[in-house]
Amino acid sequence: MALTRRAFLRCALGTVTAVAFAGPSAGASRAAPGVTGGWRPAYLDLEDEGLFEERVDQACAMLEHCELCPRRCGVNRLAGEIGACRSPEQVVVFSAQPHFGEELPLVGRFGSGTIFFSNCNLRCVFCQNWPIAHEGRGDRLDDERLAELMLRVQQIGCHNINLVTPTHVMPHILRAVRIAAKRGLNIPLCYNTGGYDSLEAVQLLDGIVDIYLPDLKFMDSGPAERLAGAADYPETARAAIREMHRQVGELVTDASGIALRGLMIRHLVMPNRLAGTREFVRWVADTLPATTYVNIMSQYRVEHRAFEHPEIARAITTQEYLEAMDWAEEAGLENLDERSLMNREVFRRRG
Numbered sequence: 235m236a237l238t239r240r241a242f243l244r245c246a247l248g249t250v251t252a253v254a255f256a257g258p259s260a261g262a263s264r265a266a267p268g269v270t271g272g273w274r275p276a277y278l279d280l281e282d283e284g285l286f287e288e289r290v291d292q293a294c295a296m297l298e299h300c301e302l303c304p305r306r307c308g309v310n311r312l313a314g315e316i317g318a319c320r321s322p323e324q325v326v327v328f329s330a331q332p333h334f335g336e337e338l339p340l341v342g343r344f345g346s347g348t349i350f351f352s353n354c355n356l357r358c359v360f361c362q363n364w365p366i367a368h369e370g371r372g373d374r375l376d377d378e379r380l381a382e383l384m385l386r387v388q389q390i391g392c393h394n395i396n397l398v399t400p401t402h403v404m405p406h407i408l409r410a411v412r413i414a415a416k417r418g419l420n421i422p423l424c425y426n427t428g429g430y431d432s433l434e435a436v437q438l439l440d441g442i443v444d445i446y447l448p449d450l451k452f453m454d455s456g457p458a459e460r461l462a463g464a465a466d467y468p469e470t471a472r473a474a475i476r477e478m479h480r481q482v483g484e485l486v487t488d489a490s491g492i493a494l495r496g497l498m499i500r501h502l503v504m505p506n507r508l509a510g511t512r513e514f515v516r517w518v519a520d521t522l523p524a525t526t527y528v529n530i531m532s533q534y535r536v537e538h539r540a541f542e543h544p545e546i547a548r549a550i551t552t553q554e555y556l557e558a559m560d561w562a563e564e565a566g567l568e569n570l571d572e573r574s575l576m577n578r579e580v581f582r583r584r585g
């Protein structure tokens with residue numbers, strides 16, 4: 235039976251509540267697909283080497299004078315002080331469920347196990363998830379409950395744990411992963427970030443995260459300041475992505491095309507070339523291997539407060555998307571997302 239959007243969201247909320255308070259249901263168990271062929275997620279090796287606990291401690295210490303992200307608010311999150319991301323002391327989760335709208339190597343047959351974290355360290359006026367990211371809707375969970383959610387999405391067969399908007403709650407996530415790993419978590423961790431990550435925080439994730447899925451939203455500080463409240467976004471996101479690539483390299487999949495490890499970059503084409511798409515593809519081509527997985531996304535919508543900003547108060551045009559894809563190919567990028575290539579055909583037919 236097809237689900238309406240409203241029913242789907244209701245299910246998603248229900249999933250958090252059910253899992254958080256009732257625990258995993260054994261009846262829905264399926265073999266985790268990522269563990270075949272001798273492959274292991276990075277965090278299990280780090281635990282075996284005795285290094286995971288120390289990494290968790292280092293991450294948690296960053297909360298005391300919060301410098302988890304480039305905003306460096308300096309608030310004591312452990313004492314409940316609130317910084318720019320508006321995060322309370324506990325993690326807030328909006329939903330946890332298989333998601334089939336992500337990149338195909340993440341989705342496979344049984345879906346990507348998305349856990350949507352509420353609040354965000356970016357303030358994008360065009361936020362597509364504004365009720366979650368800006369209003370902080372969701373349920374507060376302790377580490378045990380978050381670990382249960384991770385085990386639950388593995389149990390229902392998801393191919394990965396897809397941590398959506400994790401930056402401001404990274405220490406909480408690491409604590410929960412460690413608990414879940416001791417109880418059998420063994421699928422890849424996918425760090426699905428807006429890209430506004432400090433280098434120090436990303437370095438702490440070395441040997442823990444298997445798949446990095448960062449946005450690179452802006453290449454110029456002007457639009458980054460006006461539209462996301464972060465003038466330093468371009469340089470910090472580029473530095474973070476270089477470090478992510480150093481850690482995990484290019485995308486590696488299993489025999490059926492399911493992502494196991496590597497970097498996948500997202501870039502949303504915006505009206506009036508405000509995302510700097512031409513500079514983006516040139517930067518990738520100049521900095522990373524030509525075979526880096528890149529998703530040039532066409533789904534910009536006028537959401538949240540975008541209608542107050544005339545420069546982004548419309549959909550992108552056919553020409554804006556087609557020129558973006560042409561620039562990517564001219565730059566020599568060889569591993570463009572399959573759905574973006576299909577979207578190009580749709581835009582071409584529209585003319």
Ligand code: SF4
Pocket residue numbers: 300301302303304305306307308309316317318319320321355401402
């Ligand atoms: S994670 Fe939140 S509190 Fe910490 S520096 Fe970033 S915006 Fe500020």
